[in-house]
Amino acid sequence: MKTRRLGTKGPAVSAVGLGCMSMSQAYGTRNDEESKKTLQRALDLGVTFLDTADVYGEGHNESLVGEAIQGRRREVFLATKCGILFGERGRGLDGSPAHIRQACEASLKRLGTDVIDLYYLHRKDPKTPIEESVAALVALVKEGKVRHIGLSEVAPATLKRAHAVHRITAVQSEYSLWFREPEEGILPACRELGVGFVPFSPLGRGFLAGASVQRDTLAEGDMRLGLPRFQGENLKRNERLRAALAELAGAKGLSLPQLALAWVMAQGAEVVPIPGTKRVRYLEENAAAADAALTPADLAAIEAALAANPPSGERYSPDMMAWVDRG
Template sequence: MSSPSVPVRKLGSQGLQASVQGLGCMGMSAFYTAAPQQEEESIATIHRALELGVTHLDTSDVYGPFTNEVLVGKAIKGQREKFTIATKCGIILGGGGMSLDGSRKHVRESCEGSLKRLGIDTIDLYYLHRVDPSTPVSETFAEMAALVAEGKVKYVGISEASPADIREAHKACPLTAVQLEWSLWSRDSEAEIIPTCRELGIGIVAYSPLGRGFLTGAITKPEDLPEDDYRRMTPRFQGDAFKKNLELVAAVKAIAQRKGVSPGQLALAWVHAQGEDVFTIPGTKRVKYLEENVGALAVQLTADELKELESALPAHKVVGGRY
């Protein structure tokens, strides 16, 4: 086994230690198309992640739904203590749509279900996946606090939440992490959400740090995505928006080529350069992309290079909403 190359740091201020780069497992089972025969490859990717020191695995009960937690459970069996397992509750898929449930009953039932599917006794980091507008956040996180007290959950977090909701949740049960989308082309959290996290000592977990794959430069036309890939339905991947966003990525590719790294590594290195409280969870189901992503940690960016990147891909020039 090769020696780990991924640093482990304190995530947030509640005591959790995690690898600064994790592995987003969603695409192994959901939304980006994943056939059952790919399960073996996905499990091999998780095992390779451990060899490289990528020990922070991110999943959710809604991925599948449920099947991604089962897959992660298979992959970590017999070596659970080597991993930091993060999962989520609060989103329900069904009836052709999505609903939100932050009730105490749902949080508890979801936690019990996740523990069984993952085959573990305690969830290291348990997130509310989305805030349920019909349930006070304080109520949701009172149940999270109860789960912590019972030892079913070690640390808690919240995903895609407003500064007000982050504050309310943090009062009810101290938050370890806020998960949010952050990349060169998704920077709207920088105005209020990230400063709120820093004020409260809450760690930042950046999902889609590669712009849902767009910043890797590998997607050059919508047809590069499978027909049932949900990205085809999102504004940034459609029509004129796709063409204009592709022009922005061309600038990133040019800088990456000059630096001798891949566009994806450059984009990931930019996120890591935003602070020691920032952790990333780029997703992949393939070993080769996992290894490439880990290589981003060796990419050092100077202040001038960071400015150049941000000028080449200014946030206001990105066309289309995130969802």
């Protein structure tokens, strides 16, 4: 597996990571045994940049990852996140120093480790100045509990304020062939500051992977049932985009998910996607995308396909949009 550096001075990680969220929530049903096999296979393939969060499955995901990497912790670059509440305190955001400290201790315990390689604030908490949240993360770095600090879905202005307190190693934001908003703000800001950029949902939550996402094939509780892009006319229009991209992928000898991953990786050397899956077969397919190179002609053909079939619908429902930091 090739490696990439998270930003200009950041650590080297596997060029393709593994998002672990769907092993515990969001898309389809859990299968812990298959998920653990997927995690083991990831390490065998050198896919060692693992992404979890305390909120995924309300702690289930961190415990699962912790169990699967037992005895292999040194091979892993382990990223997790805090700041979205779950459990008794209900849903909400908390980036207060007290919460960050308590959340970190709980994550370390579930992950079965004494240090987190990359600890993200999952969302900026509007009630807590970002400087205070970052200072709490810095304290954890000083204590050796965290190696690197990250932020998720922040606006460029928030990143700049945070980076003035302490070096931010990576920003994680949604970025894919069908969601390119980062190009207008956070991606150039990361470049300017030498911060790594980690696209989440690089496969459009499965839509750009060819998995069946028709409403009647999604299990009850699948979060995509509530996302505008997976509904009605939007879905129909988006199917046309998917078909156009699938054709380009086929002509290149790639699968659609491989094309989608190769495309985000072609946007800059500091871009390290974390496609999510709970299945060995998908993991292997996605890992192989690290070796897929797109030519300028391929990239131009993709631009033309996107221009002819622009993605339709908001990426989030209004309640999820309310949590996105606007700076």
